[in-house]
Structure formats: C-alpha cells, structure tokens
Amino acid sequence: MSSRTAAATSGSIAEFDRTTTRWGRITMITALILSLAAPVYLVFSTDLGITGSMIWAAYLAVAAAFFVLWFVEPITYFPVLGPAAMYQAFMIGNIANKLLPSALVAQATIGAKAGTKRGEFSALMAICGAAMVHVFSMLLFVGVLGTYLVSIIPADVVDVARLYIFPSIIGAVLVQLIVTVRQPRVTVIAFAVALLVLFVLVPAVPALAKPATGIVVLLTATLAWFLRSRKDAAAPTTLVN
Amino acid sequence: MKTTLTPEGASTDILGIANLPVLWVLAIGVFGAIIVQSLVYMKAAKKAGPAADISAAELKDSFRAGAVAAIGPSLAVVLVSIALLTLFGTPAVLVRIGLVGSAATESASASLAAGTMGAALGGPDYTQAVFVVAFMAMSLSGAGWMLATLILTPILTRGDSKLRRVNPALMMIVPAAALIGAFASLGVAEFGKTPVHIISILVSAATMFVCLLLAKAMSASWLREWGLGISILVGLAVAYIAHTSGMAPAA
Structure with a gap:
C-alpha cells in the first residue's frame, strides 16, 4: 500500500488514478443500472400480477443468505487488486478462478513484482485481456451458439434438464466449497444446523420456511464463531465470485 | 399469494419472456460497459506507463498473457452457462452467470427466490412470474456486491485502517460459515x-x-x-x- 501513496506524487500516476477511478465508477454504475433495468422492465411491461411484497420476500431471503459476503469479498480482494482493478473485477466476476490467475501469469511474464506500480499496471492489463477473451467467448459461444443449441435440443430433454439442473449444480458447488475452505468444524456445524432447521424447525413452524436459509446462515456463523478452535491459525477463505 | 397472479403469470413458457429483445439490448449494454472500461484503462495505462516504469511492449505482453490465461476458465464458464440457458434465457445468463455473479451464487439466489413463491427452480410450478421474481432477486443480490465495491473502494483507497483492523479470526470464520451455511441449507433442502x-x-x-x-x-x-x-x-x-x-x- 505504501508504494501506491508514494508513487501518487508523480503527476502521471496521479492522473492515471484519477482517470481509472472516474471511469471505473462510471462504467460500474452503468452496468449496475442496466443489469437492474432488465428485471424491472419485465415486472412493469408484463401483466403477470407480480406484487411488491413478492419481490421484498424474495429479496429478504437472498439478502439474508448473502449480505455478509457482499461486504467481505471487496475487503478481501482490495489488497490484491488495488482500486482500479476493483471496478473491473466485481463487474466481470469469476475473480478467484480467472482474473487473479491471469494477473499472476502476466506479472511473471514481464518479471514484475506484485505490490509495485509495475505489478499493478501489469495486472490491470492482464485483467483487460482476460475481460476481452471472456466477453468475446460469452457472446459467441453462449449468446449465439448456446441459444441455437438450446433451440435444437429435444423439448423433453430440455424439460428434464431444467428440472434437475439446480441439484446438479449445488452438489458440486458444496463439495468444491468444503474442499477449498478446509474448515471441517464449520462444515459440520453448517450441515447440523441445516438439517435441524429444515427438517425439525420448519415442519414445526411452517412460517419459517421462507427465511430458512437466512436462519441457517446466521446460526452457522454465530455457532462457528463461539465454537471456533482457539489454537488453529485459520486458513484463507475461498470466496464464490 | 399465488392468487394475485394473472393467468399470464402462471404460464411456464419461460423463454417466451426471458429472451425478449429489450433484455438482449440491456445485456449487450453491460458488455459494452466492460469493453469501454477496458479501453479507457488501457489508454490510461499506456499514458502513465513510463511513470510506472513499464514499457509499451511490457503492457502489451501483460495483456496477451492475461488473455491467454483466461481462455480455459472462460470456456469452463461457457459450458456452465449453456446448461443454465433453459432456466433463465440467454440475456439473464449472459449478465448474471457470465459476468457479475457466478453459477453458484446466482442459481442459489434464484432458488431462494423461487422458494418464497412456493415454487422450485425448473419444476412444474416454475412459471413466468416465478422466473421474473427470481431474476429480480438475482439482480438485486448482484447489485449488493457492486454497491459494496462502489462504497468500500474509496474508503479502502484512503487507507482507512478501521476496516483493516477487523479481527482476522472473525474475517476467516464468519465468511466461510456464511458461505457453507447458505449452500449447505440449499443442498439439504434438495x-x-x-x-x-x-x-x-x-x-x-x-x-x-x-x-x-x-x-x-x-x-x-x-x-x-x-x-x-x-x-x-x-x-x-x-x-x-x-x-x-x-x-x-x-x-
């Protein structure tokens, strides 16, 4: 961090910081508005009978599950990314599995050390390169080819795929999380809490069905904190985005 | 709650509304924002290169190295995205899974939202109305990450040490617990x-x-x-x- 404040005395670097901050924020706010505009358009342009209370209920369920991560992920990645790349990373996504490896490879290629201005610029260019590859492959392979592929797959296959895609994702994601986070105590607590809440508490008090996942998250976090092992040095957390 | 839904809302023709042209335009707009950002950043980096002790050739090499390293991971995301097309339609998948979020967080958000409508993602009760509410919830959840970035980045840049002084054990255990808790709950529910x-x-x-x-x-x-x-x-x-x-x- 100290290198950033020291280098900011150079006029050109200060200008770079100003430009990237201004445009980073403008482009991110634009993407934020456009991405929210899509579902808002559907709510108002279609006559589906969706009410504000339905959206609130859904939002609260999602927020209860994820609000901790909204704040923790930016704080965790900031020291690695620096301010300019923050606005790239949280718009492009797939930070841990794509953007960070790209940045490291680029720094190694030109022999730039992380934490220096050279390293920061190299990482930024690498993320730009990764972004272009990603934008192109998403538009071509998903936007064009994927849409075509779905249109020629038989309807009964599509129906079955739609029915079971969620359990097919969640099983793999859970295993990946458990293996990479490597916190057995937290994992056991999470499953015990989930089983208790979903198969004991919710059947007894059906009103708790909607906030069930939020309840599991809060109980797991609280129990994991109070039941933590006081002697282990915790391993770095792997995040989802 | 379902009683307020119109007959149209109970239709299960998801792709009929998920692939509307307006949604395509908005999705491509998000891609445009990323392209503009990269172009501005690259120009700024080139201009300030000498001050950062990095040559134009090295900037270009970094760009190329980053691009090549991203090919494999990008294609892996493509595969997952195609699998989700029937559930959310192309524009929503492009923006939510391909960009801002990830397959894990977005399908989790969608499943939670569908649950509040008394429906299961992709099930016989996964109607147009459920899709729209799920899409709304995914987008609001993704907005949470972006808003946090917009709010926290200037604070962290100023070097506000309060945020860094958060107990490290707390920063290790609570996020991991929140993450595993959320996905364990969704998994157990299946x-x-x-x-x-x-x-x-x-x-x-x-x-x-x-x-x-x-x-x-x-x-x-x-x-x-x-x-x-x-x-x-x-x-x-x-x-x-x-x-x-x-x-x-x-x-």
Missing part, C-alpha cells in the same frame, strides 16, 4: 424433494469429488476449472436416465 433430485445432487457431488481428486493426483488444474461443468453434465445425464426410467412422480 433431499426433501423427489428421489431423482437426491440422485442428481449425490452424483454431482461425487463427480466433483473425483474431479478434485484427479486434479490433485495428476496436478491437472484444468480439472478444477472444468469440475463444475463436468459435474452438472454427469448429474443431468444420470437424472435423465433416472427420470425416464420412471423414478420421478408424474408431474
């Missing part, structure tokens, strides 16, 4: 559904486990990247066999 749901989740979990074992044994990191896509395909293939052999209750 066990309350049909036998085919249970088979799907077990097969998918086992496939990922094998991928991770092989990745470690053969030090093949690509298997780690492709693990999710492979697990989804194997899970779906087994689900299809189980479903068509009559294990699922008639919907």
